[in-house]
Amino acid sequence: MTTRRHALRTFGAVALGTGVLGTVGACGSGSDASGGTADGPVTLVLSNSQWLDALRGEKLWAAVKKFEDSHPDITLEQEAIASADYTSKITTEMGAGQGPDIVIAQEALFYQLADAGLLVEVDDEVTDGVELNTTADNGVLDDVRYGIAWQRAVYAMIYDKTLVDRAGAAVPTTVEELIASAQGVQAATGAVGFTGRHLIADFSGWMMDFQNWAYGHGVEWVDADGELTIDTPEAAAAFAAFKSVYDAAVMPIGDDMPTQRNRFKEGQVGFSIDNSGGTLNIGNGGALQAAELYSAPLPFQNPGAHQQIYLGISTHSEHAAAANTFLTWLLSEEGQQSLRLASGPDALATDVPVDPDFAAANPWAPTFADLAANSRSTLIPGYEASTDQIMRPVMEALERVLVSGADPATELAVAQSEVDALNLS
Amino acid sequence: MTTTVAPPQAPATRRPPRRRHRGGGAVPYLFIFPPLAFLTVFMFGPLVQQVWISFTNTRLLNPTGGRFVGLENYVRLFTGDALIHSLWVTVSYTAGTVVFGVGIGLVAALAITRPFRGRAVVRGVLLFGWAVPNVAASLIWLWMFNENSGILNRVLSWFGVDAVPWLTSTTWAPVSILLVTVWQVAPFVMLVLLAALQSVPEEVREAARVDGADALSVYRVVTLPHIMPTLRLVSVLMAVWTIRRFEIIYLLTGGGPLDSTSTLVVSLRQTAFEDRDLGGAGAYGVVGLVLALVIAAVQLVLERRAQKGSDA
Numbered sequence: 001m002t003t004r005r006h007a008l009r010t011f012g013a014v015a016l017g018t019g020v021l022g023t024v025g026a027c028g029s030g031s032d033a034s035g036g037t038a039d040g041p042v043t044l045v046l047s048n049s050q051w052l053d054a055l056r057g058e059k060l061w062a063a064v065k066k067f068e069d070s071h072p073d074i075t076l077e078q079e080a081i082a083s084a085d086y087t088s089k090i091t092t093e094m095g096a097g098q099g100p101d102i103v104i105a106q107e108a109l110f111y112q113l114a115d116a117g118l119l120v121e122v123d124d125e126v127t128d129g130v131e132l133n134t135t136a137d138n139g140v141l142d143d144v145r146y147g148i149a150w151q152r153a154v155y156a157m158i159y160d161k162t163l164v165d166r167a168g169a170a171v172p173t174t175v176e177e178l179i180a181s182a183q184g185v186q187a188a189t190g191a192v193g194f195t196g197r198h199l200i201a202d203f204s205g206w207m208m209d210f211q212n213w214a215y216g217h218g219v220e221w222v223d224a225d226g227e228l229t230i231d232t233p234e235a236a237a238a239f240a241a242f243k244s245v246y247d248a249a250v251m252p253i254g255d256d257m258p259t260q261r262n263r264f265k266e267g268q269v270g271f272s273i274d275n276s277g278g279t280l281n282i283g284n285g286g287a288l289q290a291a292e293l294y295s296a297p298l299p300f301q302n303p304g305a306h307q308q309i310y311l312g313i314s315t316h317s318e319h320a321a322a323a324n325t326f327l328t329w330l331l332s333e334e335g336q337q338s339l340r341l342a343s344g345p346d347a348l349a350t351d352v353p354v355d356p357d358f359a360a361a362n363p364w365a366p367t368f369a370d371l372a373a374n375s376r377s378t379l380i381p382g383y384e385a386s387t388d389q390i391m392r393p394v395m396e397a398l399e400r401v402l403v404s405g406a407d408p409a410t411e412l413a414v415a416q417s418e419v420d421a422l423n424l425s
Numbered sequence: 426m427t428t429t430v431a432p433p434q435a436p437a438t439r440r441p442p443r444r445r446h447r448g449g450g451a452v453p454y455l456f457i458f459p460p461l462a463f464l465t466v467f468m469f470g471p472l473v474q475q476v477w478i479s480f481t482n483t484r485l486l487n488p489t490g491g492r493f494v495g496l497e498n499y500v501r502l503f504t505g506d507a508l509i510h511s512l513w514v515t516v517s518y519t520a521g522t523v524v525f526g527v528g529i530g531l532v533a534a535l536a537i538t539r540p541f542r543g544r545a546v547v548r549g550v551l552l553f554g555w556a557v558p559n560v561a562a563s564l565i566w567l568w569m570f571n572e573n574s575g576i577l578n579r580v581l582s583w584f585g586v587d588a589v590p591w592l593t594s595t596t597w598a599p600v601s602i603l604l605v606t607v608w609q610v611a612p613f614v615m616l617v618l619l620a621a622l623q624s625v626p627e628e629v630r631e632a633a634r635v636d637g638a639d640a641l642s643v644y645r646v647v648t649l650p651h652i653m654p655t656l657r658l659v660s661v662l663m664a665v666w667t668i669r670r671f672e673i674i675y676l677l678t679g680g681g682p683l684d685s686t687s688t689l690v691v692s693l694r695q696t697a698f699e700d701r702d703l704g705g706a707g708a709y710g711v712v713g714l715v716l717a718l719v720i721a722a723v724q725l726v727l728e729r730r731a732q733k734g735s736d737a
Contacts, residue, residue: 087699088698088699091485091486091698091701092485092698094486095484095485095486095487095488096488112486113486116484116486116487118486192573199679199681200679200681200682201678201679201680201681202679203699252571252572252573252574253572253573253590253593254570254571254572254573254590254591254592254593255571255573259571389700392699392700399681399682399683400683403593403594403595403682403683404595404683
């Protein structure tokens with residue numbers, strides 16, 4: 001009897017203990033995130049993964065904090081979320097009616113939030129009289145402006161000139177040359193030849209980086225009729241090119257992006273493909289001097305991609321007016337100049353030239369500015385809010401090609417059928 | 426005259442008067458209330474909500490806008506390959522953890538149950554894996570497993586062995602995850618079994634030895650039956666905890682490569698926070714709950730059977 005009771009107790013305890021699996025339901029409810037009130041000083045919360053970047057985060061925050069000099073009633077407060085967790089945390093917070101007043105997000109997330117009705121329309125006064133450049137285009141959804149550009153970070157190939165010179169390696173212009181040069185650096189210096197994202201665990205980062213390989217090989221992802229075309233010879237060529245580098249024993253397989261960038265920062269990597277924001281990070285605060293960090297066009301036939309970050313105002317913000325005031329300031333000459341000094345060569349919402357002193361001290365910067373002329377968004381035209389959904393089967397197909405040596409064309413056909421099943425066209 | 430002799434009466438056993446619990450009867454409820462409230466808010470409530478969500482098409486970006494869709498999420502789950510794969514990964518990972526975790530924990534407990542010089546130090550070293558927080562341990566192991574610069578591959582290279590893709594091959598990643606998990610759980614098993622071993626009556630062991638039993642026989646006939654209930658309980662605990670284990674897998678492989686380490690909980694996270702499908706994630710959670718309850722039920726049946734056997 002005692003045993004039966006004991007066993008039943010065990011069973012009950014297990015049932016309760018397993019209830020932790022039910023975390024999905026525990027999303028919580030809304031509360032005032034800002035702490036400000038309508039008739040007193042206001043606190044605006046700005047979320048951004050960049051706040052956590054070494055050095056750059058501090059500089060960016062100092063740049064936006066200058067806003068408070070001319071607006072003493074509004075205090076800015078940061079919500080810093082690690083890049084890898086940013087999308088899931090922001091969607092959870094905002095879905096649950098919480099979150100920041102102003103969300104600073106990659107355009108894929110920005111689109112999803114706008115599409116879900118979690119961002120409010122930006123006041124016309126914010127952009128009145130401002131000469132916005134092409135970065136503004138993707139801030140509009142269904143003819144309504146939901147955001148303005150924070151930064152546009154173009155991709156290029158970067159290299160450690162000291163290591164490349166020591167190895168006597170050439171700056172590559174094709175994938176074959178990239179492999180040869182990376183192997184040369186590795187053999188002559190013992191450093192890693194090449195780094196690039198390659199882990200599905202870092203899906204959104206890898207997806208954006210891979211668009212360079214795809215665009216570089218002529219991939220469009222949609223045809224002239226707007227139909228999704230995943231299974232194409234161009235995409236198969238992009239898969240095969242990535243696989244050839246993956247198999248060349250020049251990449252540290254398994255390293256996540258922070259590790260790869262830290263290796264580069266410490267002078268342990270020959271080549272990489274990265275955006276200007278990442279490169280700015282690499283060139284600051286490590287053993288590698290910015291003057292030894294160089295860049296070149298991507299080793300592909302066609303132009304590559306850019307990451308773009310937008311600012312949007314949350315539907316849940318109780319301080320939308322103050323948030324619009326902040327956006328107005330950010331687009332002013334003072335705001336753009338302040339942001340420019342912390343943004344390296346990234347394109348901003350208006351055409352503010354790169355600081356000449358910065359350009360002189362960072363030989364890698366001008367190439368990024370040149371590549372910005374032809375770079376493309378990582379989002380699929382016409383499917384901006386669904387790009388993540390479409391690209392997941394694609395990246396899973398690429399993972400199968402890399403890890404189990406599957407045939408690119410076969411795996412792309414599988415991805416095509418999975419994308420078709422989404423019924424997005 | 427007849428005399429009747431009254432049969433001897435058993436001495437009247439006076440029952441102690443029943444105490445009526447008046448007044449002070451509220452005290453136990455007062456003690457029970459805080460944990461009950463805690464469980465209601467943080468366990469029962471979310472559990473009920475999760476089960477409800479699993480029958481809706483709730484999305485992460487609109488958690489209150491879900492519509493009842495009946496068994497749609499379950500049909501999708503059971504007609505696709507993902508759930509079967511996740512279940513297979515979960516069951517094999519759980520079985521591996523229970524077998525190796527309990528096995529190594531038992532051997533370690535037997536090794537240090539008797540006093541010897543330096544036992545405290547050995548026990549401290551053996552407990553290390555359990556004492557280190559999961560996240561810290563996972564990050565340390567992540568570096569040790571690094572294919573290029575990790576200590577494990579460096580050591581192997583001294584012996585001329587090629588680098589092992591610890592976390593990036595579908596063969597090695599599950600093994601690596603299991604290795605870290607066993608390293609973490611075995612000390613706990615050791616502690617629990619050590620307590621059970623120290624409660625085995627020494628005189629019974631001594632009697633067995635006097636009867637000519639060797640060490641193995643003493644273990645088989647005396648020690649093992651004595652610690653068996655604890656062994657069963659710790660096994661079921663290991664199984665249930667392993668089904669729920671998340672951070673080690675998430676931090677080391679994120680469920681990859683090619684979903685080779687994607688257990689139910691990892692799939693649940695991906696469905697909820699990457700696919701933003703809370704309804705589908707809720708269904709994954711319910712499947713996990715049922716799996717854990719099945720394991721507990723099996724343990725219950727085994728326990729009852731063992732009890733019947735010992736009664737007979």
